[in-house]
Amino acid sequence: MNRQTNPQTKQQIVDTYFMEHRAKLVDIAAYLDRVDRGHGDDAADFRDVAFRRAVEILLDGQPQRAGRILNLLSDHSTKLPQSADGMKGALGAVSLTDGGAA
Amino acid sequence: MKYIDPHIHMVSRTTDDYQRMAQAGCIAVTEPAFWAGFDRSSAQGFYDYFRQLTEYEPKRAAQFGIQHFTWLCINPKEADDPGFAREVVSMIPDFLNSKGELCGGNVLGIGEIGLNKNTKNELIILEEQIALAETFNQLVLVHTPHLEDKLKGTRLIMDALSASTIDPGRILIDHVEEHTVSEVLDRGFWAGMTLYPDTKVTPQRAADIIEMYGDERIWMNSAGDWGCSDPLAVPKARLEMRRRGHAVTTVDKVTFDNPQQFLSQSPNFSLS
Ligand SMILES: [Zn+2]
Numbered sequence: 001m002n003r004q005t006n007p008q009t010k011q012q013i014v015d016t017y018f019m020e021h022r023a024k025l026v027d028i029a030a031y032l033d034r035v036d037r038g039h040g041d042d043a044a045d046f047r048d049v050a051f052r053r054a055v056e057i058l059l060d061g062q063p064q065r066a067g068r069i070l071n072l073l074s075d076h077s078t079k080l081p082q083s084a085d086g087m088k089g090a091l092g093a094v095s096l097t098d099g100g101a102a
Numbered sequence: 103m104k105y106i107d108p109h110i111h112m113v114s115r116t117t118d119d120y121q122r123m124a125q126a127g128c129i130a131v132t133e134p135a136f137w138a139g140f141d142r143s144s145a146q147g148f149y150d151y152f153r154q155l156t157e158y159e160p161k162r163a164a165q166f167g168i169q170h171f172t173w174l175c176i177n178p179k180e181a182d183d184p185g186f187a188r189e190v191v192s193m194i195p196d197f198l199n200s201k202g203e204l205c206g207g208n209v210l211g212i213g214e215i216g217l218n219k220n221t222k223n224e225l226i227i228l229e230e231q232i233a234l235a236e237t238f239n240q241l242v243l244v245h246t247p248h249l250e251d252k253l254k255g256t257r258l259i260m261d262a263l264s265a266s267t268i269d270p271g272r273i274l275i276d277h278v279e280e281h282t283v284s285e286v287l288d289r290g291f292w293a294g295m296t297l298y299p300d301t302k303v304t305p306q307r308a309a310d311i312i313e314m315y316g317d318e319r320i321w322m323n324s325a326g327d328w329g330c331s332d333p334l335a336v337p338k339a340r341l342e343m344r345r346r347g348h349a350v351t352t353v354d355k356v357t358f359d360n361p362q363q364f365l366s367q368s369p370n371f372s373l374s
Contacts, residue, residue, distance in 0.1 A: 074252065
């Protein structure tokens, strides 16, 4: 099988998936609205900062958006702690000042 | 249609799931040893788990015409205490091959080993389990970390594996996503895509990855376990590929032929 092949035309892909992703798009918009309506300081959580940078990737016109967003949300530090004792579970993003976003 | 689910934790699933999987065309599963959602308090807890994987689970699967194979190890989440981990690892050889006293004959290799929080302790035990696979000429199934830890962890794991003498063609690196799949394949390893809600890939993204990176040395699995997961994820991904117009031969390749080819490198794997 050749790489870079989807058997569908662009029109067929839109026909197949538009409704599903329309719903996900509105979900993202509603989530950002919800954050706006929240109480408290605007002090940006590192996950929120990374999320908004990821949203910019969606419209930058370049390929490999999924891979680039996953990269943005990855730990790029080289530190290796001795033990996981007391560490939290994965949080889904990394502070940009702490090894995030290469 | 028939398929293999090469990574599913059936000890956490009900017998109904075996029935539904069989009805959907599943003829074989392989079950890596993993974290049970809580830390076991003793090595004896692992001994009982290994017996469950090698003795009990194959019988439960056989009731539905499904062949059950397994992989043994201490998982990275419970490998942070090296002394404890070594005690567990020392029990594995007896389960491995026909010379072992405890062999159920269904053990395909060492797995799922890997990293969880990318710590030095986890890395030490990963290296020792790679050495165990080397010594006993076993296939290796690798767990890569979740979310933000995946990219770094996958690279650390590949470096540790490349330092061994194990042929990368005998190693499958699981839970790849769009940011790790090409490095895994480029370095000669097999890649597994896990169809798992929220934290891994959807059937749509799995089909996308096959379109972008090809159908060689890649498989997909449900990794169904005690969390929110779907034991029918593989047949759902088959449907997704078919609805896009992929040939049945391509769908069969990634959900049957490829797993069969990789797993057949173990003398303990054969389909009846
Ligand atoms: Zn697993």
